[in-house]
Amino acid sequence: MPNPILSIENLTTVVRKGTSSELQILKGINLDIFPGDFITLLGSNGAGKSTLLNVIAGNLTADTGTIKINAHDVTKQDETTRTKYISRVFQDPKLGTAPRLTVAENLLLAKKRGLKRTFLPRNLKRSLPEFKVLTKTTGNGLDQRLNTPTGDLSGGQRQALSFLMATLNNPTILLLDEHTAALDPKTSDQLMQLTDKTIQDNHLTALMITHRLEDALKYGNRLIALHDGQITLDVRDNEKASLTKADLLNYFATY
Numbered sequence: 001m002p003n004p005i006l007s008i009e010n011l012t013t014v015v016r017k018g019t020s021s022e023l024q025i026l027k028g029i030n031l032d033i034f035p036g037d038f039i040t041l042l043g044s045n046g047a048g049k050s051t052l053l054n055v056i057a058g059n060l061t062a063d064t065g066t067i068k069i070n071a072h073d074v075t076k077q078d079e080t081t082r083t084k085y086i087s088r089v090f091q092d093p094k095l096g097t098a099p100r101l102t103v104a105e106n107l108l109l110a111k112k113r114g115l116k117r118t119f120l121p122r123n124l125k126r127s128l129p130e131f132k133v134l135t136k137t138t139g140n141g142l143d144q145r146l147n148t149p150t151g152d153l154s155g156g157q158r159q160a161l162s163f164l165m166a167t168l169n170n171p172t173i174l175l176l177d178e179h180t181a182a183l184d185p186k187t188s189d190q191l192m193q194l195t196d197k198t199i200q201d202n203h204l205t206a207l208m209i210t211h212r213l214e215d216a217l218k219y220g221n222r223l224i225a226l227h228d229g230q231i232t233l234d235v236r237d238n239e240k241a242s243l244t245k246a247d248l249l250n251y252f253a254t255y
């Protein structure tokens, strides 16, 4: 095995500390994610999946344990610093884009993320051919709407744009938090295909929460299930490929 790109050791997270409703959400998570892993993350409502992504992204702090990215301890690092190498796409299409800015302006912001802002009209013009090619890959007409304010797009177009923005600079780790859940089945499939192709073509490392068992089985090389704040299933490669929907339904019936 190569060295892990993300290494989580003995991670616990407690919320509402010191109150009568104190709750331990993550209960000693140990997880190594390797370069090129595309992990689908399953678990029932309240299992702690989004919390795990929150702690990895740095918008929730770990109470115990360590998080290392490429052997570098980032446990205490704030969310803004981590955005240099971690990208995230949320379930809500409104969260990833600035509504008043056009599609092209949003893409330029994503391209310049972490760099000194050079938001000049000539930079935008220079990038248009590149953005045209990029948005064509979504297959949903986004390339015809480069000058449209993002707030006027359909949910599917806006979510595809959020995904493009999150992957434009090849993040070290891509976090997908049910990013297709708000879309109709056809649009969701379209975005999943774009997701899969982008991850494969750019050799990205990704962790994707989903409630769709078919997607969890079809995509990725590794499948993890979380139950009550603990990892209860972690299968990869051939073992994952041989899993069926019936296996997963049986598995979840035991919890």
Ligand SMILES: Nc1ncnc2c1ncn2[C@@H]1O[C@H](COP(=O)(O)OP(=O)(O)OP(=O)(O)O)[C@@H](O)[C@H]1O
Residues within 6 Å of the ligand: 015, 016, 023, 025, 043, 044, 045, 046, 047, 048, 049, 050, 051, 052
């Ligand atoms: N900041 C917080 N303060 C209080 N409770 C929280 C906080 N974050 C999460 N929780 C609680 O922790 C539990 C796990 O939440 P989390 O969102 O991680 O679950 P999930 O597996 O992503 O669920 P779902 O599939 O419903 O999205 C839930 O009971 C939730 O209400």
